[in-house]
Structure formats: structure tokens, C-alpha cells
Amino acid sequence: MPSNNDSRPQFHLMPLVYDELRRIAARYVSRERPGQTLQATALVNEAYVRLASERPREFQNRTHFLAIAALSMRQILVQRARARGAAKRGGAPQRVTLDDASAGSTPPASIDVAALDEALTRLAELDPEQARIVELRYFGGLTVEETAEVEGISPATVKRQWAMARAWLKRALE
Amino acid sequence: MSSGDWTRLKALFQGALDQPAHARERWLRDAAAGNVELLQEAQALIDAHETAGTFLDEPPAIEVDDLLGLTAGSQIGAYRVIEEIGRGGMGVVYLAEDQRLGRRVALKSLPPPLARDPTFRERLRREARAAATISHPAVAVVYSLEEIDGHLLIASEYVRGHTLRAELARGPIDDRRAVAIATDIAKALAAAHAAGVVHRDLKPENVLITDEGAVKVVDFGIAHVEGLEATRLTRDGGLVGTPAYMSPEQLAGRTVDARSDIYSAGVVLAEMVGGGHPLSSPAAQLPTSLAPIVQRCLQHSPTGRFASATELLRALEDVARPGGARRSGARWWWEFHQAMAALTYWLMMIPVWNARGAIGGAAGRAVFVATLAAVIVAANLRLHLWFTSRFYPGELKWLRARVARWIHAADWLFALSLVTGGLLVGDEGSAVTILLLAFGIGAAVAFLVIEPATTRAAFRSSSK
Numbered sequence A: 001m002p003s004n005n006d007s008r009p010q011f012h013l014m015p016l017v018y019d020e021l022r023r024i025a026a027r028y029v030s031r032e033r034p035g036q037t038l039q040a041t042a043l044v045n046e047a048y049v050r051l052a053s054e055r056p057r058e059f060q061n062r063t064h065f066l067a068i069a070a071l072s073m074r075q076i077l078v079q080r081a082r083a084r085g086a087a088k089r090g091g092a093p094q095r096v097t098l099d100d101a102s103a104g105s106t107p108p109a110s111i112d113v114a115a116l117d118e119a120l121t122r123l124a125e126l127d128p129e130q131a132r133i134v135e136l137r138y139f140g141g142l143t144v145e146e147t148a149e150v151e152g153i154s155p156a157t158v159k160r161q162w163a164m165a166r167a168w169l170k171r172a173l174e
Numbered sequence B: 001m002s003s004g005d006w007t008r009l010k011a012l013f014q015g016a017l018d019q020p021a022h023a024r025e026r027w028l029r030d031a032a033a034g035n036v037e038l039l040q041e042a043q044a045l046i047d048a049h050e051t052a053g054t055f056l057d058e059p060p061a062i063e064v065d066d067l068l069g070l071t072a073g074s075q076i077g078a079y080r081v082i083e084e085i086g087r088g089g090m091g092v093v094y095l096a097e098d099q100r101l102g103r104r105v106a107l108k109s110l111p112p113p114l115a116r117d118p119t120f121r122e123r124l125r126r127e128a129r130a131a132a133t134i135s136h137p138a139v140a141v142v143y144s145l146e147e148i149d150g151h152l153l154i155a156s157e158y159v160r161g162h163t164l165r166a167e168l169a170r171g172p173i174d175d176r177r178a179v180a181i182a183t184d185i186a187k188a189l190a191a192a193h194a195a196g197v198v199h200r201d202l203k204p205e206n207v208l209i210t211d212e213g214a215v216k217v218v219d220f221g222i223a224h225v226e227g228l229e230a231t232r233l234t235r236d237g238g239l240v241g242t243p244a245y246m247s248p249e250q251l252a253g254r255t256v257d258a259r260s261d262i263y264s265a266g267v268v269l270a271e272m273v274g275g276g277h278p279l280s281s282p283a284a285q286l287p288t289s290l291a292p293i294v295q296r297c298l299q300h301s302p303t304g305r306f307a308s309a310t311e312l313l314r315a316l317e318d319v320a321r322p323g324g325a326r327r328s329g330a331r332w333w334w335e336f337h338q339a340m341a342a343l344t345y346w347l348m349m350i351p352v353w354n355a356r357g358a359i360g361g362a363a364g365r366a367v368f369v370a371t372l373a374a375v376i377v378a379a380n381l382r383l384h385l386w387f388t389s390r391f392y393p394g395e396l397k398w399l400r401a402r403v404a405r406w407i408h409a410a411d412w413l414f415a416l417s418l419v420t421g422g423l424l425v426g427d428e429g430s431a432v433t434i435l436l437l438a439f440g441i442g443a444a445v446a447f448l449v450i451e452p453a454t455t456r457a458a459f460r461s462s463s464k
Helices: A009-031 A040-054 A062-089 A113-126 A128-139 A144-151 A155-173 B003-017 B021-032 B036-050 B064-068 B118-132 B164-169 B175-194 B231-236 B258-274 B291-297 B309-320 B329-347 B349-359 B361-391 B393-425 B431-459
Strands: A037-039 B061-063 B079-087 B092-098 B103-109 B142-148 B151-157 B161-163 B207-210 B215-217
Touching (some): A009 A040, A009 A062, A040 A062, A040 B061, A062 A113, A062 A128, A113 A128, A113 A155, A128 A155, A144 A155, A155 B003, A155 B036, B003 B021, B021 B036, B079 B103, B103 B118, B118 B142, B161 B164, B164 B207, B175 B207, B175 B215, B175 B258, B175 B309, B258 B291, B291 B309, B291 B393, B309 B393, B329 B349, B329 B361, B329 B431, B349 B393, B349 B431, B361 B393, B393 B431
Antiparallel strands (some): A037 B061, B079 B092, B092 B103, B103 B151
16 A cells, blocks of 8 residues: 555545546446446546536646546555455456456557556565655656656656656566 | 764755855864764764755645544534544544444544545445344444545444454463353354355454453345345455454355355354464364364365354253253163163174084174174264263264265165074074063164154254
8 A cells, every 4th residue: 555645735625536437437437337447537627627616626636636646546446456456356246347348449458457556566665756756746647747747856857767667667568 | 863963964955055065075074073983973964964865845745535544533414533443454444422422432434545546435334234244242233324524434233342343462361261252252153144245254353352251243244145246346355354264265266155155154153262263273272072072173175064053052052061061861862872872782792603503604604794893883983972962962963964974875785684693693582582582672662763763852952
């Protein structure tokens, strides 16, 4: 589980973000068939639009919102991966996900999110900034510029750090 | 890797990236200045970078279902989730506050991968209905079944405490406490069975011990409700239940009834007092007063087990009162009758020995042998009953059912042998003749009239 980094001032808003993500998902439940997948980043954006209009004071800053959403999304995806693993061990029925079918022309190699989470935790010990950049970009879908704004560094640095973190994680997951 | 190494690795990696791809390898070799380990690491990272393709570029896909899990601080309907307190393959349990009533509740929902599966949703609904029909202090109270924002939730009594599993993990449980816990489990099962519900997944994880020491049986998740169309649903889900605690008939996928829960309760009891699962640790490790109860629960055939949780409860209560403080006068009288009958039967072998001589020949020997055979069976089985009643009361009813026919047959043989012997001796005035005839008729009266009366009195309550 990623550490609940209280140094981030907006951390107390996490349950709000999480609930909004959940409500959006609940609306999908009523109109989509089981196994439907969404792009995490699209979901995050939808949540932002809603929360920013409902609670403009807390969520005036989009990048800050995205930073919280990235952490929420990481937790959700890791929990899901672990629950899947547990369900498999428990003999629950297998279901086919539609990831491949819905991803378009080139289906991405599926990533073991639980393993990624562990590797990311190890990376955070070596280089906290790189780990945060991965969290923001991958789980939160932030652009290089948005990530730079959240972290208070230049976009060029974000790119270099991202490149190394990505290479390091790729090795860690092989 | 030390932070100094990391910093140098970073410098190497990023320096190499600034070079055109074909020049990177040479640049790295120069820059590493003979540090082979660092060079290898940097080269491996560069290789990974160059072959990374779209790694991590595609945002992760998320299943709608995966967002349905609750988390601390979530608000769902009138409930505010405080924390997750339990998770298994079939359910996630949260501690939550019902803000309408200002009380704490346990919210049970399906784990995200199953949350939208209609079969599992129906199972959760059935669990709520099954548990809601049971009203007993040892069964957690179901408050309501809620469907909010696509979530299906059972709100039930929040039990502050720990699971029996946690208690087992801390070390052995002393026998008295184990019997007390097993007694409460038996009461909960009796209440459930009376409501027509078979738990089907009784195990230490599903037995909660409150901070006050009370027992609450939870998780009627795969409960079978008599009269409901229930079996098909759980059968479709494959083998449901926890194999180590499942009765043979449940493992075999056959119809199960209340006696299947008795089996599981036996496994739990054995684990509490024997320190391990009964099938992996020998029964010899069980305390002598409880071994017969456990063995009886674990009979392969349901007919060999206690017929109901109430019977199991009685057996446990008998163990809990050593020396038979609650033992009725009638029971004492029945035991006395058994012991005296056994003694009298054996004493009668003396006059029968004399009669053998008086009758003589093959007839005399036949009478003697027939009487001896009858005495061996009838007297010894009675002594066995007496002994069991004194020391293993939980076993008694089962034993009585098994030996009654033999005792009855031996009694008849005994009475007939005595009367035959008396008649064959023939001499009407002889003491042996009178003795044999009197005791033959007396024995018949005793086992036909007196013994059934003392037995009825002693076992009136439990022979229903």
C-alpha cells in the first residue's frame, strides 16, 4: 500500500475524491455490461469536473486534485489486483476482462499492478521524486507540465526523471 | 544501493541520454571510469529505456467494478465507513456508523471482483435473509439489507472483539473455556437449525468472541435455507465452504442438513482442545472427557453423529458439570440398576454351576454354556453403560442405542436358561430349582418391566 504521505496538504480530501470516483462508477454500473473497463485518466477527469463545480473552494486547483486522484487511483488499482489474486486463490469464478478488446489497435502488454506497486515502493526509497512522478503520470494521467507544476520542478527535469524511473521499473518488473 | 551510487547512476543515465543512441555505449564506458558495477547497471537501464516502447505510457484501464470498493471515510447512504475490518474471498466487512441512528454497524459487501456478479449478489441477499430469521444472542443481529449506488450491503450488529481463529493463534484454549465456547456455538446452531437454516461454513474465522467473552456466530454466506430454492445457487458456484471444516457429505456435494454443521462444530472443538485439526493430529491428544464428543461429531455418516445441535449441547453441558451435579435421582437409580443387574447376573453363575452337576450330561453343559454366554453379554454391556454414564455422559445415548438390542437378546437368553435349568433339575423341593426358577422369572420381570421404567425416568428429557 502506498504510504499515506501526510506531507501533502490536500491529503484529507482523498475520501471526497474516492467517493466521487465511486459515484461515477456506480452510474456506469447501471448502464454498462459487466467487465466494462474505463480509462483511469478519463475517470479522473470526469471526477474533477464534477467536484470542481460542487466544491470550488477545495478543488480550485486542478493539478492538486489530480495529484490526490493519482494516489486514489493507485490504491484502487492495487487493491483490485490483490483482491483478484485472492479471489483466484479462493477459487472464485474467473471472468474475462475486456481490456484487450477495448484498448484499440495495439493492446498494451498487461501490467501486474501489484508488482508495479511493490517496485514503485522500492523506487521511492532510492528516489522519492521519481516515484511520485510515476504515480502522477501513470496513475493520475498528468501531463509533463502538470507534473512539473505539482512537484515544483521544470518540465525538462520531469522528462529526465520519468525516463529513468520508467527504465528502472521496466527492469524491476522483468 | 547507497544514495551516492544512485546519484552517480542517475548522472550516468541522464548523461548517456543526452548522447545520440549510437554513441551512448562508448560515452558510458568513458564516464564510468572503470566502475564496472555502475557501468553494467547504467547500461542495463539504457537498454531498458531503449526497449521500453509504450511501457507505462498507456494509462491503466480500470474496471467499473473495481471502483465499487469502499474505503475509510466513504459515505454511502446513511453510513460513514470507518475502516475495513475483515476481508475474505466472499465478502469484505467494514466498520461503519449509521448516522441516522448514531450507532456502529458492520457493513458486509462483496469484494469488488464479485460485486456485480448476479449469483454472488443473490447469495449475499440470501445470507441476509437466512441470518435475519435467526434470533439468538449467539448470532449477530442483521439490521438491514441495503442497495445504495449499486452497492449491496448487509448492515448488522457490530461485534467488538476478535475471531476464534485469532484466539487459537495465540495458543491453546483451556478445556473449560473451550467447552463454554463450543456450548455457545451449539446454542447458535440449534437456533439456526430451528429456523431452518444450515450454516454450512462454520469455522474459527466465523466465530467471534466479544470483548466480554460472549460468542457470536457470523457469516451465513452459504447458508442453506430449507424450503428455499437454495442448493442450485451454491452448487453453481462450485465447492463452497472451507474444505478443512466441511463434512464428508458436503465435500462430496451431496445434500447436507443440520448434522453437517455438527461435523464442523466437532472440528472446531477438536482444534480448540487438541491444538490442531483433528484429521492431522491424533485423537489421543484430546482430553478424555471431550474425545467421545469430538469422535461422535466427526462420524463419517451423518446418522452416527449427534442428531441435532441440541443433543450436542446436552453432551457438552454434561461435560461442563463433572460428577453429575445436575444428574437426576432417576439417573442415579438407573445407574444403580445397571450395576446391580450386572452383579446379580454374575452371582447367578454359582447356582447354575450346581445345576449343571445335578442335570448332568449334555443338557447340563448346554444350560451352563447358554447362561454363561448370556451373562457375559448382558452383564458386561451393562457395566459398560454404567461406566459410560459415570465418566462419558456425552456418549451415553449413542451407546445405549447401539447396545440395547444385544442386551435385550442376552436378557431373554439368561431368563430362559435359568428357567430351563430349574425345570431340568426337576427335584421340586430342591433349593437350586427354586432359586433358578425364581431368578429366571425375576430377571424377566426386571428387564421387561422395571428396567424400562428406570430408563424412561432417567432419559425422559433427552430421549425425545
